Amino acid sequence: MSRHRHLLLTTLLVTLTPAAFAAQPLPAFNGDAAQSSVSGLSSGAFMAFQYLVANSASVKGAGVVAGGPYYCAVGNLPTALSCMNGLTPAPAALLASAETFELMGQIDALSHLAKRRAYLFSGTSDSVVQPAAVEAGDAFLRLAGMPDAQRRYVGTLPAGHALITPAFGNACDANKTPYISHCAVDDNGYDQAGAILTQIDPELKPPSADIPAGRLVAFDQKPFTSWRARMASEGHVYVPRACERGEPCRVHIALHGCKQSSKTIGDLFYTRTGYNRWADSNNLLILYPQVDPTPMVNPSGCWDWWGYSGADYAWKGGAQITAIKAMADHLVSAPLPSPATDAAAIRQRGAGLP
Template identity: 30%
Template structure:
């Protein structure tokens, strides 16, 4: 999806309210070095993970669907917070409306010359989506060796979520994703939660400042206090309901920047930022020698705004669940790149804007993340220190951008 200006501005509101989480017991998150800085780093040096699962919201959820389907031999489950079905964005269905070619949907499977699909047809008009056609696409890719054998999906576990006030993924859109997976998985392995009155967001428990399904623009916040633990419910489902309760607080000392440069490929196509984040539970650190699981979390669009990626990673409670259940959490990050609005907003490639093979194993972004997963035990990491100074500067820097966004929003409204 495109990331609207107002959404950026109210990300700014979230940043202004973001508390400084550093304390003497919890450690501090140091800002990553600039691309041109020569900083010391070390290898993560942990045993290779055992079970691998993925998840995300919005564009990240779309990408998690792709990754689960394409790498079903090694990925055992997916947490889909508002995501469309596999390769749906470029597939023409019999009742689709056709429009002139445009860069947002440059590829259309089944369209006549000079025509393409309406942007976001799977999210805005779910009634046209026929999941049997998408099942056939996946089966054909599988038989051609472009993705793993779809028979592997039978053992996957998939959690799906859509808030009842979600205005980005329309009514029925995520249900179509459920129906797609139901073509391959037993019903007991697919859980669809769609009765929480949130907007387009991760639903969280507790007393966070972000209201559940508030009026616009609060409805746009990407995490909302709905007294429902969406991340926890997703992980519990993926791992069969056997997880220990989450830690009261995840340790900032265990959150580390990792270097994404080894995975760039063609950076204008992959769009990778220089640094991503990885959370390594205390029980999974190199000295323990424990073999842990891995969960890969994909952000949505718009996290190119300074400070928002850190805000998302620290506000979600995936890390708290990971701490007590021996799960490493990998957070890849995209930068603004390319020529389309989606690329420049840091969306994952779920629209075929780099070609029709974007949902296959060897597509640039898919390959880059697969390599991260394969090499996670030896990622090049940088940085945690004690003390509040550097962390505080990071947050204050982000808040300066937040104030600027709010000022720009006010100017735009008044103009």
């Protein structure tokens, strides 16, 4: 290759690379936005709790792994740190705050929680978020009217601060990056993604084969966010083949913890935590929104559960809650496909084409 042609090719590659690798728009499929659910680890767990309470009219349930009750930080970082250490405000006082927000129209009616379901987890070796914080979350839901039969609290596994998988990650009692660990229960690996999803919906089918058959999509989060949300420019979603074919699907939102965004640990959270195997066999779109580290304001890339995005952070109108819900709703906003008019589009999506 001549030097001139080499320079021309290099120039073209430099010019085209940003566009070639740019995240695509978030796709839309057929489904019901009122059948969504949410779960998360650590800051993602606190956010999952907030999201459930704020949007209880349209969220079936939540999985809370190493996270505390709604409004635990009461809008400031020092109280948030105390909450992680188990020195939470009284659940009754937090519920009173939620009742005030309800009267103000800032969150959905708390009476919806009586029909919702929740999974809560604290590892006995967790050195980051103390069990008392998770227990306070369980107490909050009980006081808010969620029956005992619809709540499951798991607090006996010798796990550290992590999302637990059957075989991937650190040793069970680890408290270190990537905050994904494997634990054994009765000679079997503990499938926490499955425990969360089946608690929210006990009628789920067993998970699919070890290798998920759907596709992961990197999408542009910017149309759904604002500067206050301080979220990453790119998020991810796992799309089962059934959803590509136009079958009705539901959304489960999986929220990473601090120091766990894709900028920090790559693809591990959205490929190795176990959600995608359950998605394939149950028509679940798994939405993996992302918050990247921000110097000074949010250096660990945590979801906002103490107020860095604004005083309304725990309300339906909060910057991050609004963004997450807009993404989740959009994912199932496509109309039912018509066999005559949409067959070609369905085949195209099934082939993985844009």
